[in-house]
Structures are given as structure tokens and as C-alpha cells.
Amino acid sequence: MSLSLVVGLDAGGTKTAALGAVGDATVSQSGPGAHASRDGAEAASTQIAALVDDLRQQADAPLAALAVGLAGAGRVETRDAVQHALESRFPDVPVTVVHDGDIAYRAAWGDESGALLLVGTGAMVLMRTDTGASLRAGGWGPAIGDDGSGTALGRAALRVLLAALDGGPPSALPEMAAETLGLASAPDVIASVYEEKTPLASYATLLLSAVEAGDWQAEAALRTEVNALARQVGWAATRAGDGVRQRLRYAGGLSNESAYATALEAALERHVPGWDLGPCASAPVEGALDLARSLVASGEG
Numbered sequence: 001m002s003l004s005l006v007v008g009l010d011a012g013g014t015k016t017a018a019l020g021a022v023g024d025a026t027v028s029q030s031g032p033g034a035h036a037s038r039d040g041a042e043a044a045s046t047q048i049a050a051l052v053d054d055l056r057q058q059a060d061a062p063l064a065a066l067a068v069g070l071a072g073a074g075r076v077e078t079r080d081a082v083q084h085a086l087e088s089r090f091p092d093v094p095v096t097v098v099h100d101g102d103i104a105y106r107a108a109w110g111d112e113s114g115a116l117l118l119v120g121t122g123a124m125v126l127m128r129t130d131t132g133a134s135l136r137a138g139g140w141g142p143a144i145g146d147d148g149s150g151t152a153l154g155r156a157a158l159r160v161l162l163a164a165l166d167g168g169p170p171s172a173l174p175e176m177a178a179e180t181l182g183l184a185s186a187p188d189v190i191a192s193v194y195e196e197k198t199p200l201a202s203y204a205t206l207l208l209s210a211v212e213a214g215d216w217q218a219e220a221a222l223r224t225e226v227n228a229l230a231r232q233v234g235w236a237a238t239r240a241g242d243g244v245r246q247r248l249r250y251a252g253g254l255s256n257e258s259a260y261a262t263a264l265e266a267a268l269e270r271h272v273p274g275w276d277l278g279p280c281a282s283a284p285v286e287g288a289l290d291l292a293r294s295l296v297a298s299g300e301g
Contacts, residue, residue, distance in 0.1 A: 004064030006296060007052055008288025012100060013038070013071045013121030014150070014201060014253065016047065017285040020055040021293070027058040033121070036082055037072035037141070044070065045085035052090070066095045067292035069103030069284060071122065074139065094295045100284065101126045101139070107287030108249040108280045115233065115244065116280070119264070120252035121201045123149035123229055127236045129243035137236040138229065142200070148229030148264070150254055154203035156221040157210070158193065162186055164217070171217040173210050180206070204254070211259045222263050230267035237272050248272065251280035 005027075007020040011034040018029045034047040048068055056063055066086065073079045083097040105116040105126045115127045123146050124139030142151045161173040165186045177183040183192060192198045210218035237244065248268065254260045256279075265277050 003061060004296075005056060005059045005061040006065045006289065006292040007055055007063065007067070008103070008285055008290070008292045009048055009051065009066075009068045009070075010100060010103060010283070010285040010288055011035075011044065011048060011068055011070045012253070014199070016051060017283065018051040018055055019285045019289045020059055021289060022059045022061045025059075027055050029054045029058070034070065035072040036070050036078045037074075039072075041078070041081035041085050045082050045089065048082075048086060049089045063090060063093050065292045065295040066090060066093060067103070067288045067295065068095075068097045069100040069288045069291075070097055071100045071120075072141075073097060073099050096291065096295060098291070101136075103287035103291060104251045104280065104284035105287070106290055107282040107284050108251065109247075110290075113243075113245040115236070115248040115275075117229070117233060117248060117250040117264075117268075118252050118284075119148060119150075119229070119250055119254040119260070121150045121199075122146045123152070123252075125229075125233050125236050127240050127244050129240055130245070131243060133243070135236050135239055135244075137232040137239075147232070148225045150201035150204040151199075152225050153207050153222070153254075153260075154200035156225055157203045157207035157218070158189060158200070160207070160210075160217045160221055162189055165189075169217050171210065172213055172215040173206065173218065176210060176213075177206060180209075208257050208259045211263075222260070223267070226260070226264045226267040227270075230264065230271040233268060234271035237275075246272070246274060247276040249278060249280040251284055255279050 003022045010017045013035045014033045016031045020027045031051050034044040036044050079097045086095045101118045108116045113130045125137040127135040164171040183189050
């Protein structure tokens, strides 16, 4: 009897990672981001389905289960819309769609108590108590929140850059932006954002590069952002009280940036002193694959 393929996807705002397993063998693929609120259910499901089809071709095996962690899927209605679209593309296959923070938490702690800080294009805090209750802080989206996220860091980079170009506090950012991005003036920056619609998160690396170069304005901006994010962890910890294990892992695209991780941990030590802190050892997509396997184990596949 031939083996079947189980697939997990981590669909973030900037990129999507897909991981499949046929027995002990794995296949992987990556593609553009899929954001439910930004792109809509049909567009998000189309992007996801294309990656699943790529994995099916690689594995040369029938699909047995699909689990998706999706950015922008905080509302039940949004998740259901994407799930129904995927179910129509993959009939007779068990499919589940959850928030991307849920698969990251699963990769970090499984079903146990702890905290997960998701730091990518957006940012949010997830906690689970000893009784299994879930708490969330942040994740308000780029228009009103996402402190410490790639989007927030990119916005901060542009503010420091434009202030320097306007004659404000000096910074290395104008020279760096001109050399690496071709943004030599304030009109160039404004056109990049408002006319070319360049995602703000794409400027985050500019801020982090300036931090690594010792730019004090960039350092101050980074400290402000990670402190606001760490403060949200403190809020969630206060709500949880003694019912949560004092341990936190952070995951997402920014977690691999050393300058960011250093600043983040320093801020966390102020807001949740004594907690066990560190990066997540497993990628969020591994949590999605584990969730897909559980669909099969539970008899849904």
C-alpha cells in the first residue's frame, strides 16, 4: 500500500513555507506570502493550493491531510472562508486553517503551558495556562499596532531617515538608503512608499543594518519598538498570573536577526524578569506539519 502525503504550511505576510511528509521522508517548498485579511480568502487559498500541488508532485503521493497557519486569520469567519476554499480544491481531504501564531506555539510548546512571541511582518503574543486556557496580546495589525514587527521596524527606519534628510538628528540611514535602495532624497522615500507601494516591512533590514553599524538613532528606534512589544508580554503575563509557566520562545523572520534578538531579550528581561527566554528551536511550519499529522491520527484523514 502506497504512503500518503501530509502537509503543513506557515503562510505569513511576506512568505509562505510548506513542509510535507511521506512516512519519514520530507519535502519542502516556499513561495510568496498569503495574508487572509489583506489578500482575501480566494487569493490566499490559491497561493496555498499552488504550493500544496508542488509538494504533491515532489512526493508523488496522494494528499492525506493539510494544516495551514495563516497570517491575518484571527477571525473565525476569515479562517472558515479560507478553509472552505481549500476544501473545494482538495475534496475528501481533511483540512484545518488556524492563525499562524497557533502553529508557531505548537512548534514551541505543543499543548503545554508557556508563551510564544511571533515576530515577523506582524507581531503578537500567545500564552497558554496550565489549565489550557489561551491568552493573546497585540496582533492588532499594521494600521493600529504590531509594535516590534517588521512593519513597525520598517516604518521606524523611514522616520529616522526622513528626519535626518529634513535636517533633524544625524543618522547613517540616508547614506545607507541611497547606496542600498537608491533612495537619495525625501521625495524618493515618499514615492517608494506611496506610489510604488513598497511594503513597510521591507525596510526593516535597513534599520537593523544601521543598528549593527552603531547608529544611535536607529538603536533608539529599535529599543522603542521591542520595549512596546515586551510590554505586551508583561500585560499577558499579568492576566495569566501564576497559571502560566514562566518561559517564552520567539519565532518568525525577525527572530534570526542578532541585533533584533539582543534588543528584544533585553526588553523582555525588564518586563518579565526571571523568565526562561530564547528563540524557538523548531520552525512554525513544523508545528503546522505536526497539526496535519494529528488530523490523520485522530481518524479525520
